Amino acid sequence: MTNFHISLGSEVADALRDGRPVVALESTIVSHGLPRPDNLRVAREIEQAVRDAGAVPATIGMVAGELRVGLDDTQLTRLATVDGVSKLSVRDLAPAAATGADGATTVAATSAVAAAAGIGVFATGGLGGVHREAAQTFDESADLVTLARTPIAVVCAGVKSILDVGATLERLETLGVGVVGYRTRRFPGFYRTDAGFDLDWSVESPEQVADVLAARAAHGVHHGGLVVANPLPADEQLDPALHDRTLAEGLAALARQGVTGKAVTPFLLSHFHSATEGASLAVNVRIILRNADLAARIAVAVAAARRTRTP
């Protein structure tokens, strides 16, 4: 990854050079996870949430074959509004670059590119993971194996509730990806506050996440990611009955229409947004904005701790 050609936005380049806090943001949620026209407005709000908490946003994506860390507003607008933006996981970066494609990076690709650019904190909505029926389909997001080898803290509301959450937690354990709850010992379920699984570790503050990251480095752990699971408050979650009903319908429609592969996640998210008449969209936006805020505060704490160690 490190020799992949990356072009840094000027604000991001300045911040990285000066050791100021930077938060990576993905573009797949913008191009494929949120409906137009809300997606562009939300993409800008996510960046603003990072700024409001004192860090520089670096939204990552590919524009005409150029891999950008820190899209400018014209580039962000392009990825949010033009047709034919590819969904890029790590393996897609090279063919997309070589063919001059426009592409939005997933959690996997964003993590890999951010880490290669020297960014240590990333905010998203929900991770990809093991799909239901994966025992037959083998459908497991590349987000998981990528996090096994990529040193980055990912702030998310757990994994998407459309997945097999228990199996995903097992795979994160096998792959050596750290998971800590933010002020909770229960793993969040994206649209839902609680996915029904216990966690071994919780952290209480952005500073404590920075301590965990410093302890990893001190103990020679340089490869894997750290998932910081940040649940929605219970009174902001999607109504659980509506959630379960919508998911059941979505999974049935998926099977009926024969949707497979990388189209599965966008299909189900878009089903949620239309079937709940925007309720899931509002929740999804809240999730991302809260994660962007927490990620920025973590990046601020990490930068402050680094300054204390190397005055």
Ligand code: PSU
């Ligand atoms: N979380 C969201 N919306 C999204 C995604 C995650 O709230 O659109 C995207 C992320 O980019 C994640 C991808 O990496 O879905 C996973 O897709 P797949 O299951 O095909 O790996």
Ligand code: MN
């Ligand atoms: Mn998949």
